[in-house]
Amino acid sequence: MIGSITPPVRLPLHGLLEFAFDALIEEFLEELQQSEFRDIRLAHGCVFRYMKEQGLRLTEIAERGNMTKQSAGEVVDDMVALGYVERVPDPDDRRAKLVRLTERGEAAQSYGFGLLAEIEKRWGERYGAERIAGLRATLEEIAAVEAPFAVPEPAEPEPAGRR
Amino acid sequence: MIGSITPPVRLPLHGLLEFAFDALIEEFLEELQQSEFRDIRLAHGCVFRYMKEQGLRLTEIAERGNMTKQSAGEVVDDMVALGYVERVPDPDDRRAKLVRLTERGEAAQSYGFGLLAEIEKRWGERYGAERIAGLRATLEEIAAVEAPFAVPEPAEPEPAGRR
DNA sequence: GGTCACTTGTAAGGTGTCCTGACCTTCCGC
DNA sequence: GCGGAAGGTCAGGACACCTTACAAGTGACC
Numbered sequence A, B: 001m002i003g004s005i006t007p008p009v010r011l012p013l014h015g016l017l018e019f020a021f022d023a024l025i026e027e028f029l030e031e032l033q034q035s036e037f038r039d040i041r042l043a044h045g046c047v048f049r050y051m052k053e054q055g056l057r058l059t060e061i062a063e064r065g066n067m068t069k070q071s072a073g074e075v076v077d078d079m080v081a082l083g084y085v086e087r088v089p090d091p092d093d094r095r096a097k098l099v100r101l102t103e104r105g106e107a108a109q110s111y112g113f114g115l116l117a118e119i120e121k122r123w124g125e126r127y128g129a130e131r132i133a134g135l136r137a138t139l140e141e142i143a144a145v146e147a148p149f150a151v152p153e154p155a156e157p158e159p160a161g162r163r
Numbered sequence C: 001g002g003t004c005a006c007t008t009g010t011a012a013g014g015t016g017t018c019c020t021g022a023c024c025t026t027c028c029g030c
Numbered sequence D: 001g002c003g004g005a006a007g008g009t010c011a012g013g014a015c016a017c018c019t020t021a022c023a024a025g026t027g028a029c030c
Helices: A013-033 A042-050 A058-064 A069-082 A103-127 A129-146 B013-033 B042-050 B058-064 B069-082 B103-127 B129-146
Strands: A085-089 A097-101 B085-089 B097-101
Touching (some): A013 A103, A013 B013, A013 B129, A042 A058, A042 A069, A042 A103, A058 A069, A058 A097, A069 A085, A103 A129, A103 B013, A103 B129, A129 B103, A129 B129, B042 B058, B042 B069, B042 B103, B058 B097, B097 B103, B103 B129
Antiparallel strands (some): A085 A097
16 A cells, blocks of 8 residues: 555545636636626626516625625626616615616626536536536535525415515 | 426526535534634635645645735745744755644644534535535546646656655 | 756735625614 | 614725735756
8 A cells, every 4th residue: 555645635525616616717707808798707796696687686686695785885886887787776665776787787697697508518518417417406405505595586486466 | 387487597507616615614614613723714724735744835835725825925924823834944945944734733634624524424414425425526526627736646656766 | 166047935015805883864663 | 753674885994815026045057
């Protein structure tokens, strides 16, 4: 057994998750640089990712993104400055404002989603589609438990009489 | 199929990885808070994780941790101040210093590794040991490709006549 | 043996992303 | 109509990175 150095060097699971995350993000951002949306930053993701038809309240962004209202506010400020979203008053609550995608924002969102899907497919080719699908399945189950705030509500059964 | 709203709300893979990472880390840091090592911060991980018997050079830490020498230097400064590591001159190269664990550092390292292993086991119980093992296996393959700098060298065959 | 490119590490200053605490405005249940 | 809760902003700070620039030491090549 001379020269065998392996047993103790098992990288921690969180480290492995981080490597995969970083690699994925790098691939994503690199391609984003080549596009017309090169001024998008990672932190903008929580807005694009959770956007709804009618817009998002700051509080919602903060909750889903698991951060404070202040942080969410900064992200939104930045995105407003870049022209991806706009703040409109919430007709239902005069305290609140709705953050909504501009036209450019919608274009960026759909470009980004497409790119992410493509990269995932590419990883499927690289590591085996089944393996990546399994990875996703396991992670989805974990996320449902560990990050319920971020997971879209589980198909609310629409109890007759909208909202 | 009325009320099924799922298809478009597929969270991006990097988001799922992030949720799992965050959850794992939160569990880890929370328990660390209860221990005598509550002053350890996440960034210290890259030193503990890659530490070798004889110590690590700053350059090595930076490479393995995928960051600049300056950043690595700050982390080490901080850890020195907290008493987890010390800098000793490298006998082989007067430019370099070796970063080595103090006694307290060794205690912290082994406590941390133990805790991480326990949490992974706990996740195995929570989500199925096989599933977590599969997750690890897939991520290890991905890391070997995407983060070779961080993965311990693959058991270098010692080609007779040590460097 | 001297020169020169490279490596190791540090110094100074900046950025992005988050935080806490304090505050104002608006809403809503009693 | 009042008091507590919720939506949002302002000010200030922590942290983990970065870039640029540089001093000290190493080693290969003439």
